[in-house]
Amino acid sequence: MSATPDNVCAGHVHASIDISCSSATRIRNHDLFMLLSLWMEFYPVEQTQYHEHFAGDFADHFAGQQQQQEPSPRAPTALPTGAVLVDAMGKVAAIEHTGESHAAVRCLLSAATDVKGCDLYLSRFPCSLCTKLAVQAGVIAAHQRKIYYFPAERWELAQVENDSSESDEAFRMREVERAEKNRKTVMRLVSNNPIAFTLFIPQWDHGDIDDEFIPPSPSKPSKKKQTTQVTPAAPKLSWPIDKKLEQSPGISRRWPIIELKFARTVAALNLLAARYHVQARPLGEWTRRYREGAGSGDAFSSVEEIDLSKTDEQVGLPLWARHAMVLAHIAAKRTDDPKLGVGSVFVDEEGRYFSVGWNGYPKKSQHLDYPQAGADDSVEYEELKYDYILHSEQNALLWRNPPGIRAKEAWVVVTKLPCDECSPILYDCGIRKCITIPQLPKGLDDPARLRGLTYNRVAGLMKEILLFEV
Numbered sequence: 001m002s003a004t005p006d007n008v009c010a011g012h013v014h015a016s017i018d019i020s021c022s023s024a025t026r027i028r029n030h031d032l033f034m035l036l037s038l039w040m041e042f043y044p045v046e047q048t049q050y051h052e053h054f055a056g057d058f059a060d061h062f063a064g065q066q067q068q069q070e071p072s073p074r075a076p077t078a079l080p081t082g083a084v085l086v087d088a089m090g091k092v093a094a095i096e097h098t099g100e101s102h103a104a105v106r107c108l109l110s111a112a113t114d115v116k117g118c119d120l121y122l123s124r125f126p127c128s129l130c131t132k133l134a135v136q137a138g139v140i141a142a143h144q145r146k147i148y149y150f151p152a153e154r155w156e157l158a159q160v161e162n163d164s165s166e167s168d169e170a171f172r173m174r175e176v177e178r179a180e181k182n183r184k185t186v187m188r189l190v191s192n193n194p195i196a197f198t199l200f201i202p203q204w205d206h207g208d209i210d211d212e213f214i215p216p217s218p219s220k221p222s223k224k225k226q227t228t229q230v231t232p233a234a235p236k237l238s239w240p241i242d243k244k245l246e247q248s249p250g251i252s253r254r255w256p257i258i259e260l261k262f263a264r265t266v267a268a269l270n271l272l273a274a275r276y277h278v279q280a281r282p283l284g285e286w287t288r289r290y291r292e293g294a295g296s297g298d299a300f301s302s303v304e305e306i307d308l309s310k311t312d313e314q315v316g317l318p319l320w321a322r323h324a325m326v327l328a329h330i331a332a333k334r335t336d337d338p339k340l341g342v343g344s345v346f347v348d349e350e351g352r353y354f355s356v357g358w359n360g361y362p363k364k365s366q367h368l369d370y371p372q373a374g375a376d377d378s379v380e381y382e383e384l385k386y387d388y389i390l391h392s393e394q395n396a397l398l399w400r401n402p403p404g405i406r407a408k409e410a411w412v413v414v415t416k417l418p419c420d421e422c423s424p425i426l427y428d429c430g431i432r433k434c435i436t437i438p439q440l441p442k443g444l445d446d447p448a449r450l451r452g453l454t455y456n457r458v459a460g461l462m463k464e465i466l467l468f469e470v
Ligand SMILES: O=c1ccn([C@H]2C[C@H](O)[C@@H](COP(=O)(O)OP(=O)(O)OP(=O)(O)O)O2)c(=O)[nH]1
Pocket: 337, 339, 340, 341, 342, 358, 359, 360, 373, 374, 375, 376, 389, 390, 391, 392, 393, 416, 417, 418, 419, 422, 447, 448
């Protein structure tokens, strides 16, 4: 059976995808940036009149991500999109979700660097406003720069396609017309400028997709969890594909593979969302599992009972925390460490992501330019990777937007507990709060511990640490 977007939405896609961070295979640049932009569509905006305005699937789309909160006066009025602006060095110059305006507009206007010569990755075909700003800003004016967009159906159309009432038919016709008009305007803007414009679907290469796997349904936890866990339901991502594209020249022959890759992408992001849909706990309440591995002087050696009945609010977990953790996981997939990918996202006091980093060798280095062995490979010191690899937090610090920003009350969200090398520099750059995963000393002979890493510094330097045990 071949997977189609329709059966993804219905929860029948059969796919098996390795979603761990520790894969040695790195994803391609383009895949990373497109996945990041897709995931930005699901940034959890607060419950607002915006959501009341869009009933049906639209509201459902967001419902799983909402916590019960007072309506915010800062209601976004644009439809959800995600965008990533990537500079010539291949780093994220800006990453945005929809606010009052589209994500692409926000990216173009918030990037601290000169956006000339940047690539722009969009979760959907752009509107004319996004396109004219991109043209004016000089995105893609430099050689070989492009706008990449994901072939998703417009939300408005997807919404009415599931409903066949007459009034919806009129709405659908209007939306089809609007989409057509927009496409023409965008193409005209593009045809007068040196812009390249590419439909792009990422490849998630980490494990085979077979026909038997049903994505877990995070909204139906086990009985035991129902009584103890208070985590809000995981979002269900149901992206519809833009079927009209099948008729486009050059695309129709490749349509089956485009549909399959589209379905895989949706399935992979659903699996990731479900994976991180666990309860968070503050550092003080965690450690039972690691006590035996920790030394007596370790910050992680104390044990308290874990209280699974605490709400996110009681734990102090920000609304965006699970979203940022998935984003960090996707970033980790771009690592060039042969053993472990680590991803970091910095989040400011308004919940804005102002940097994304992953661990790896210095940019533009070639495979085998540097040693790649790990501590447990029993090799000479010269063959070890550690002196050459930049940690994900270090890259994220270098890649902040704007450079050097010390965001007050900023968080680092990172897929591995910050090490003794990173914690002091995070602190010196003004970061005092951390959301992470406890991947900590597996025992007293853990290779990291033998190399002198205690992981105590982070506990002393951060004023808040929240942990997801995944
Ligand atoms: O805060 C951190 C800690 C580590 N890393 C990266 C660096 C390296 O690419 C990988 C593993 O580094 P670590 O120092 O934890 O060594 P290890 O656990 O002994 O690794 P290995 O088993 O690969 O030898 O994770 C980060 O990005 N951030």
